[in-house]
Amino acid sequence: MIKISLPDGTIKEFENGSTPMDVAFSISEGLARNVISAKFNDSTVEATTPLTTDGSLTLFTFNDPEGKKAFWHSTSHVMAQAIEQLYPGVKLTIGPAIERGFYYDIDFGDHKISENDFKKIEDKMLEIARGKHEFKMRSSSKEDALKFYSKQDNPFKVELIENLEDGTISFCDHDTFTDLCRGGHIPNTGIIKAVKLTSVAGAYWRGDEKNPQLTRVYGISFPKQKDLKEYLELLEEAKRRDHRKLGKELELFTFSQKVGQGLPLWLPKGAALRERLENFLKKAQRTAGYEMVVTPHIGQKELYVTSGHYEKYGADSFQPIKTPNEGEEFLLKPMNCPHHCEIYNSSPWSYRDLPKRFAEFGTVYRYEQSGELHGLTRVRGFTQDDAHIFCTPDQLDEEFKKVIDLTLYVFESLGFNDFTAQVSLRDPENKAKYIGSDDVWEKAESAIISAANEKGLSYVVETGEAAFYGPKLDFMVKDALGRSWQLGTIQVDYNLPERFDLTYKGSDNEMHRPVMIHRAPFGSMERFVAVLLENTGGNFPLWLMPEQAIILSLSEKYEKYSQKVLSLLENHEIRALANNRNDTIGKKIRDAEMSKVPYMLIIGEQEEKDGTVSVRKHGEGDLGTMSIEDFTQLINNEIKRTLKAFKV
Secondary structure, eight states, rough: OOOOOOOTEEEEEEEETOOHHHHHHOOOOOHHHHOOOOEEEEEETTTTTOSSSOOOEEOOOTTTTHHHHHHHHHHHHHHHHHHHHHHHHHHOOOEEETEEEEEEEOOOOOOOGGGGGHHHHHHHHHHHHTTTTBEEEOOHHHHHHHHHHHHHOOOOHHHHHTTTTTSSSSEEEETEEEEEEEOOOOOOGGGGGEEEEEEEEEEGGGGOTTEEEEEEEEEEEEHOOOOHHHHHHHHHHHHOOHHHHHHHHHEEEEOTTTTTTTTTTTTTHHHHHHHHHHHHHHHHHHTOOOEEEOOSSSEEHHHHHHHHHEEEHHSSSSSOEEOSSSSSSSOOOOHHHHHHHHHTTOOBBBGGOOOEEEEEEEEEEOOGGGGGGTTBBBEEEEEEEEEEEOOOGGGGHHHHHHHHHHHHHHHHTTTTOOEEEEEOOTTTTOGSSSSSSSSHHHHHHHHHHHHHHHTOOOEEETTSSSTTTEEEEEEEOOOOOOOEEEEEEEESSSSHHTTTTTTTEOOOEEEEOOOOEESSSSOHHHHHHHHHHHHHTTTTOOOGGSSEEEEESSSEEEEEEEEHHHHHHHHOOOEEOOOEESSSSHHHHHHHHHHSSSSSEOOHHHHHHHHEEEEETTTEEEEEEHHHHHHHHHHHHHHHOOOOOOOO
């Protein structure tokens, strides 16, 4: 017999060789009907995997992230089988589950595929799924695995296997299909009831432009048809909220091929929006004791060699800029932190001077591959709301918690109330990716976990996600459509102070190293605006809107009164504009609704006579007639509710 520990603390005995599905049946038949995968002693297993030792077992349904991962990974196998049958001779590479669905990278050879082919592939997938074929894992020797794919003339799988150790290689079989796979599948194909291929794109093998280009086919699947219907409705809503579409409609930003891919151009309304966001954070930062600095867009190559950025990013970033002087090279700055280190180094400091908090809205440049660029969320030039805090080790805990408070203030003010924190640690199995000693990494990681616990944050720990110079606390924000975005970040760094020889004089009159905190509550202005656009659908908080009100006159003869109302609103610092065009009032209202202006002030003969405005709210309708003073009070009260002052 073996002892199985369940998440609720229950320990049950089962016969050796029992499966997770047997355990599920022992709990309830209803649970067993819904279990699709499991985790045993921290390893992903199939629901049909025989268990032969004591251990902890967690059962997953489609409602669990791990269950979805197994479901979508299994469906990627079914899609690969369908494509092999429909397009003989294709070469498969990898097909993982992703946050929403799955993809498979495939070399289609002479075959061509487009969205027009999706229906026949989906039909073939469902035909295969109805066969209720079991997913079965089996081990393979390296020699046999290489022979299998060499015979298929598949250099991609051969390359993958050549990088694996003998004894760690496994295949997954279902029906007539087999694929190199580490595991994590649903019991059988019959559980897949609904599939939808969502897009097709190009992708370089292993993400390297020097490698062959493959075709990436994306899809998603569900255990019920109604789940797919709900997802497709959500997808349509996502299209309506796409920041690229809204950015164009609201005249916020644009791109130009002549300027270059991934380099956004901010239009007047977008620039004003950015300015309001910057001023909002600058005001909070002043309260929190930050000092603004400005640094250049370039720096000598040696600066980034010292910081370690050139070693880690140099080969894959914008290449050095050469000057007329022999051997002199500059780089577009990939980070602001080396510049801030040099600002700190420009003066001697005592422990009494610390902490020093330098903040900057600094534009940085990183070469993203063209296939990875996406609107404002993945660009080549972006502005970080960057700050670096230089403090004593004794001040680290308090300073880190203050940055958490500032980040939470930013999220609350902009309506991001659903988020989790992620503690990103170094990968202990691959220390070559990072700089610095084990001792400083242990201190930095402990500091972050301690601060997160003290602030009562709900967080997960992700090993291997740290920055190359230090661990970090990332904030994963869920938007109105349930999608997760990484926005704010806070990082602890003992390494750059060492590399730049940063010092301060302690109370013992000896020189000491400060600790450095990197932080960016927005993350980047571009990405933050994109997420904010999609989360709000363009209906920003009132304090942030480009125009808070629009005056709509019933005819041109009320233009004089319209201008009077406009002046009164501007005197109360309300952003407004007037539409006195010779259009019907219905068209003016529709245009204002499309432009997402929060308030419409309709004026005609009666309003002019009484000195009032008829107020209509975007998306809600008429609010009645009121005086200009009452309307300004309405605006001010709404702003006060949504935008509170930051308090230390």
